[in-house]
Amino acid sequence: AQSVTQPDIHITVSEGASLELRCNYSYGATPYLFWYVQSPGQGLQLLLKYFSGDTLVQGIKGFEAEFKRSQSSFNLRKPSVHWSDAAEYFCAVGKASGTYKYIFGTGTRLKVLA
Amino acid sequence: DAGVIQSPRHEVTEMGQEVTLRCKPISGHDYLFWYRQTMMRGLELLIYFNNNVPIDDSGMPEDRFSAKMPNASFSTLKIQPSEPRDSAVYFCASSLNQGPYEQYFGPGTRLTVT
Numbered sequence A: 001a002q003s004v005t006q007p008d009i010h011i012t013v014s015e016g017a018s019l020e021l022r023c024n025y026s027y028g029a030t031p032y033l034f035w036y037v038q039s040p041g042q043g044l045q046l047l048l049k050y051f052s053g054d055t056l057v058q059g060i061k062g063f064e065a066e067f068k069r070s071q072s073s074f075n076l077r078k079p080s081v082h083w084s085d086a087a088e089y090f091c092a093v094g095k096a097s098g099t100y101k102y103i104f105g106t107g108t109r110l111k112v113l114a
Numbered sequence B: 001d002a003g004v005i006q007s008p009r010h011e012v013t014e015m016g017q018e019v020t021l022r023c024k025p026i027s028g029h030d031y032l033f034w035y036r037q038t039m040m041r042g043l044e045l046l047i048y049f050n051n052n053v054p055i056d057d058s059g060m061p062e063d064r065f066s067a068k069m070p071n072a073s074f075s076t077l078k079i080q081p082s083e084p085r086d087s088a089v090y091f092c093a094s095s096l097n098q099g100p101y102e103q104y105f106g107p108g109t110r111l112t113v114t
Helices: none
Strands: A003-005 A010-014 A019-021 A024-026 A032-038 A044-050 A056-058 A064-068 A073-078 A087-094 A102-104 A108-113 B005-007 B010-013 B019-024 B031-038 B042-050 B053-056 B065-071 B074-079 B088-095 B109-113
Touching: A003 A087, A003 A102, A010 A019, A019 A108, A024 A073, A032 A064, A032 A073, A044 A056, A044 A064, A044 A073, A073 A087, A102 B042, B005 B088, B010 B019, B019 B088, B019 B109, B031 B074, B042 B065, B042 B074, B053 B065, B074 B088
Parallel strands: A010 A108, B010 B109
Antiparallel strands: A003 A024, A019 A073, A032 A044, A032 A087, A056 A064, A064 A073, A087 A102, A087 A108, B005 B019, B019 B074, B031 B042, B031 B088, B042 B053, B065 B074, B088 B109
16 A cells, blocks of 8 residues: 655754655655645645656755655755744655545654754 | 635634635646645545546545535535534645646635534
């Protein structure tokens, strides 16, 4: 069965520190992969996506993610975190064959210390 | 581009009352999704439409919930009668019918049933 795992429920980092949020998926073929961010009281905003090509993808707000097929991972990174990055982050997988349902991870809540 | 529009943003109602949530997808998008978000269950897909036709309603919790999409620019999610356990944030999202099928989310409707 398809699944998405975000092993870290909460992460706390200091402002200016680097960040890596983990995402592991279980899927038989190459999936479409997404990272979304949800600020308090807001909807989900697409940060970046992967569906083919270069396995290192760049997104908005200085985020990047790397698709590693051998590890079934799609981890999100940022070299220097800003206080405004405090939010909840969701990894999602969509089927490459065109089924339009996402499977979402349970989210990682990021806290940024000043 | 106005993005996905949802109304109302907040709804407070009493148990037993009918509640109608509204969504206007991004113009030209073929797919529309309704999600529910709670602390306990995270993000749940309730139903999705393709070209105004419901494709998968397996996530609709029970017969009290119904969704319609009378045209390409409008959808409703109705709960009748409402119960306190329906309290949640309801999101609408839309996407194009082409890879990688990323979904764009509205700001959500926060529903409180007392």
